[in-house]
Amino acid sequence: MAKDILSRPVQAPVMKSIAELAREKLRKLEQMVHPAKPDPGSKKIKNGQVLKRKQSKAKRLLIGQIRRLRKRLKRKGKFDELREIMEEEKRLTKLEPRTLESTREADETTVQENDEEVEQEEALDAFADYYNKLYEPRILVTSSDNPHKATVSFIRDLCRIIPNAEAKWRNRASIKKTVKNAKANGFTDLIFINEDKRMPNGLLLIHLPEGPTALFRVSNTRVGKSVAKKHYIGDTDHRPEVILNNFTTRLGRVVGRMLGAIFHYDPEFKGRRVCTFHNQRDYIFFRHHRYEFRNQQKVNLKEMGPRFTLRLQWLQQGAFEGDFEWNLKRHDMETSRRRFFL
Amino acid sequence: MMGLHNQTIKVFDIGIKAYTSAREIKVGEGPIVSLAKWNDVTVSAVKSGQITVWHSDETKEINALKSGEFLSRMRQDHQSPNMIATGGKENDLQLWDLNKPEEPIFKAKNIKPDMVQLRVPVWVSDMTFLKEPNCIALATRHCHVRMYDHKRQRRPVVNFEWEESPFTSITSVADKSQVVVGTAHGRMGCFDLRMNKPEHPVRIFKSFAGAVRDIVVHPHLPLVFSVALDRFLRVHHLETGKLIHKEYLKSRLNCVLVRDDFEEGDLLPTRGKPKRKWMERKMEMEEEMGYDSSEESCEKVRKIEDDEVW
Numbered sequence: 219m220a221k222d223i224l225s226r227p228v229q230a231p232v233m234k235s236i237a238e239l240a241r242e243k244l245r246k247l248e249q250m251v252h253p254a255k256p257d258p259g260s261k262k263i264k265n266g267q268v269l270k271r272k273q274s275k276a277k278r279l280l281i282g283q284i285r286r287l288r289k290r291l292k293r294k295g296k297f298d299e300l301r302e303i304m305e306e307e308k309r310l311t312k313l314e315p316r317t318l319e320s321t322r323e324a325d326e327t328t329v330q331e332n333d334e335e336v337e338q339e340e341a342l343d344a345f346a347d348y349y350n351k352l353y354e355p356r357i358l359v360t361s362s363d364n365p366h367k368a369t370v371s372f373i374r375d376l377c378r379i380i381p382n383a384e385a386k387w388r389n390r391a392s393i394k395k396t397v398k399n400a401k402a403n404g405f406t407d408l409i410f411i412n413e414d415k416r417m418p419n420g421l422l423l424i425h426l427p428e429g430p431t432a433l434f435r436v437s438n439t440r441v442g443k444s445v446a447k448k449h450y451i452g453d454t455d456h457r458p459e460v461i462l463n464n465f466t467t468r469l470g471r472v473v474g475r476m477l478g479a480i481f482h483y484d485p486e487f488k489g490r491r492v493c494t495f496h497n498q499r500d501y502i503f504f505r506h507h508r509y510e511f512r513n514q515q516k517v518n519l520k521e522m523g524p525r526f527t528l529r530l531q532w533l534q535q536g537a538f539e540g541d542f543e544w545n546l547k548r549h550d551m552e553t554s555r556r557r558f559f560l
Numbered sequence: 561m562m563g564l565h566n567q568t569i570k571v572f573d574i575g576i577k578a579y580t581s582a583r584e585i586k587v588g589e590g591p592i593v594s595l596a597k598w599n600d601v602t603v604s605a606v607k608s609g610q611i612t613v614w615h616s617d618e619t620k621e622i623n624a625l626k627s628g629e630f631l632s633r634m635r636q637d638h639q640s641p642n643m644i645a646t647g648g649k650e651n652d653l654q655l656w657d658l659n660k661p662e663e664p665i666f667k668a669k670n671i672k673p674d675m676v677q678l679r680v681p682v683w684v685s686d687m688t689f690l691k692e693p694n695c696i697a698l699a700t701r702h703c704h705v706r707m708y709d710h711k712r713q714r715r716p717v718v719n720f721e722w723e724e725s726p727f728t729s730i731t732s733v734a735d736k737s738q739v740v741v742g743t744a745h746g747r748m749g750c751f752d753l754r755m756n757k758p759e760h761p762v763r764i765f766k767s768f769a770g771a772v773r774d775i776v777v778h779p780h781l782p783l784v785f786s787v788a789l790d791r792f793l794r795v796h797h798l799e800t801g802k803l804i805h806k807e808y809l810k811s812r813l814n815c816v817l818v819r820d821d822f823e824e825g826d827l828l829p830t831r832g833k834p835k836r837k838w839m840e841r842k843m844e845m846e847e848e849m850g851y852d853s854s855e856e857s858c859e860k861v862r863k864i865e866d867d868e869v870w
Contacts, residue, residue, distance in 0.1 A: 326808040327791065335810045468791060468810070535789070541728060541744040541771030543789045543812065550766055559769075 237299035240287040244306045247280050281311055318499060323556045327468040336471070343472075344429035348406075348479040355480055357383040358400055359409045363390055366416040368439070373411055375442045375524040379493060379506055381457045381482045383409075393422075397537045401426050407480055411436070421528060424537050425476060431538050432476060434502070434528040442506075446522040456489020457482045458506070463496040469544050470497060470560035473530055477502070493523075500558045502528040530560060562815075563592035563604060587612050587621075596636035596644060598658055605634035605646065613658060622661040625651060637689040645696055647684025653698055655710055669714035671706075688732045688739065690753075697739045697753065701726035705741055707753045720759035723747060731775045733798065738762065740784055742772025748786060750798070763801040767794065774815045778822060787813040 234242075284307055291300045314320060329336055340346065347353055359376050361369050365388075377383040393410065400408055405426055412420030421434040460481045465474035477495050485491075490510060496503045506523030533544040544559070551559070562570050569592065570582040585592075590607025597603070598613070605611045609625020611634060625631050628651025637643040642658045643665075655666035673679050683701040690697055690707070698706045698716070703724060706716035725745035732739050737754040746768030749761035770790030777784050782798035789812050795805040 333810075339811065541726075541773070541789055542746065543770045545746050545769055547746070547769070551769070 236287055236290050236294065237296065237303060240284055240291065240299075240303045241306075243280055243284050243287065244303070244310060247277065247284065247310050284311075318556060321556055322558060323554060325467050325558070328466050329468055329471055336468070340475070343475075344425055344427070345475045345479045348483060349475070351483050353406060354482060355382060355406045356404060357407045357409060357480060358396075358405045359383055359385045359411070360388050360396075361411040361418075362413050363388050365411070365413055368416060368441075369411055369413045369418045371441050372418045372439055372524065372526075376409065376411075378442070379458065379523050380480055393424075393538055397424060397426070401537075409480075418526075420531075422538075423476065423480070425479065426537060428537055430472070430476060430543065431534040431536065432473060433531040435531055436526055436528060438525070438527045440525040442523045445525055446520070456486040456491055457484065458489070458491035458493045459485040459487070461492060461494040461496075463494065465497050465560060467560060469533070472543075473502075473533065473560060495528075497560050500529060500560050502530075502560070504528065561595055561597070561602070563595045565591040567592055567606070569595065569602065569604065585612070585614075590630065593631055594634035596634065596641075598636070598641050603634075603636070603644065603658065605631060607631055609648070609651075611644070611646065611656070613661070620658075620661050622656055622658075624648075624654060624656070624664075627651060632684060633686050635687050635689065639689070643689075645687050645689070647687055647698065649683045649701075650681070651684065652682050653684060653687060653696065653708060655696070666708075666710040667714070668708055668716070671715060671719055683726075685727055686730045688730050690732050690737060690739075691735055692737060695737075697730060697732060699727035699730035699741050701728075701744075703727060705730070705739070705751060705758075718753050718758055722749065722751075722759060722761065728771050728773060729775050731777050733777050734779045740765075740775050740777060742775050742786060742788075744771040746770050746772060746788065746790070748772050748775065748784075748796075750784075750801075763798075765794075765796045765801055765803075767803045767806070768792075773813055776816050776818045778818060779820070781822070785816050785818055787816040789813070 284303075288300065288303050288307060291303060340349075348355065357380055359373050359380075361373055365373070373385050377385045397408065407426060407429075408422075408424040410420075410422040410424075411418045412422065414420075418436050418439055421436050422431065423434065424431045458481060460478050462474040462478055465471055474495070474497075481493065490508050492507050492509055494503075494505045494507070496505070504524070504526050505521065506525075507519045507521050510518040510520075512518060530544070531546050532542055534540055534542050546559075551557070562572060564570065567586060568582055568584050571580045572578070573580045585604060587604070588606040588608035588610040592604055593607050594605045595602065596605075601616075602614045603611060604614070605624070607630045609623055609631045611622040611624050613620040613622075624634070624646040625648065629649040631646060631648035631651060633648070634644055634646045637645070644656050644658065645653060646656065647653045652670060653666075653668040654664040656664050670682055671680055681702055685699055685701045687696055687698045689695070694709050694711045695717075696708045696710065698704075698708065700706070703721045703726060705718075705720055705722065705727070707718040709717050722741070723743060723745075725743040725747065727741050728744050729742040730739055733750070736752070738750055738752045740748060740750045742748045748765040748768065750763040750765070751758055752762050755762075765784065765786070768786075768788050768790065769792075770788045772786055772788050775784060775786045777798065783804070784796045784798050786794050786796070788794070791809060791812055793805075793807045793809055793813065793816065794803060796803055
């Protein structure tokens, strides 16, 4: 046996640089299953604890080796190669954070792009006229009887931010009669703010000419003045832009269109105002900002105006009458933490 | 055969999977509310109350709306196809014989005034003929379910209320005196009208988010097909009440028909895009009146002869 070893030609050991080694290992890691693979959605629960995702042992070893090589590079002072290795490492090892949004149960009703049927339906629905710029919205805002300070200031804020909105006292009028009279007077949308325990807690949005009705539960309202203490801008006349974020499902799309149709279709960009309805996990967050672009990449945002959160309770066809298109039934629907409807 | 909101009647052939004929009828005003077939002749009912029998040479008309606001439904008895029932808002149940279009055979009488001596309002949303002879079950939008026996008395034999949500549709379960009723808030219940306490539902079907628009019970399999405004078609098991199948169909659904020879094996599990051999293409409705809410979707169409005679 010694003869075999001695008879073999002597090969000079190939000294690879640290960076080369690191690169090789990264390539190996990449060939392994990509770390951003979507989670099958099951969490391992053991004794009530949720275990972390376990990576395979080989993978963990490789990642450790790469990390050690990277540290050696740093010690040796080879900063260029270090940067390169670090970027690669980060790209391959950074796992996508597992949040409720990223592990959301796939909804069948999510609207795909270029969906013909959706477009056809939207060309004929109650808001087609608005989105074809055929009329200007005119809103009537009112509350339940005997509103208190918080509700009154909420109504005043709404009238300030929504162009062409009027506020009136309720005076014990019934909703159905108000709908009839508002139609006769040329209003296009009605908003009723409901109050409970001296705070606004509900928003009923009725689109007038036979349109859909939606009831939202309002929470977390903050008055404009308290949000924008230092730079509170009073009444501005410029019409705001509207951003509707994250309304992905079919139902979400209908609601998004409804909320967008309250504001005037032509925003005045000169005023640099923007109203955002951001949907996240079925809660719609409303924010009102004034923006200023410092350069192409950076924007300054100054928050003005009220802040509130909406949650859709039901959506009904017809102006406060008719069948329900969607109804939130908590026991039936809120069964999974990862299931959202908007 | 489908009736559209803008007063057109269209015929869709499942074999060819295309519309074979379309016809506009200009009767009264309002959308077509129901269609029926009698002796190869189409009968159409319009919201303003005119029921027209379209014979090839002449048309006979019945004015079903002598009182009340509008007509909401007309149903035909499958056992004796010359009998139709009509009902609407403030227009109680009326039974007509198509051979004698002048007067209804039976006109229902409203129940007695309630505790406060006020007249109970009537808004019939749907009716169905039961297997028992002479019996008709009715569902109203004021949350009543009623059963009438037109040989016995003019007032309903059975009358009860369920929940506070208006009823939108009712169907009878074959061979039993049971009915399945759907509400506007998305609940569906099966009631037995011959029991001691018919107001306790035998079974409640769940998982709806929107109003139940149309229900069909399969003649011999224990399946209930229902279609709702939340754009889903659902199949429940009649006996256990469990949801067997749920399918997303993109439009707000209005009607459903089931093929007579539908078997249980035809239900394939939904995975991916819905292209099933038993399911027909959904149809979008041509809207001229701008009512987006009533889009019709016909799947699993009952056997209709291809050569429709108008």
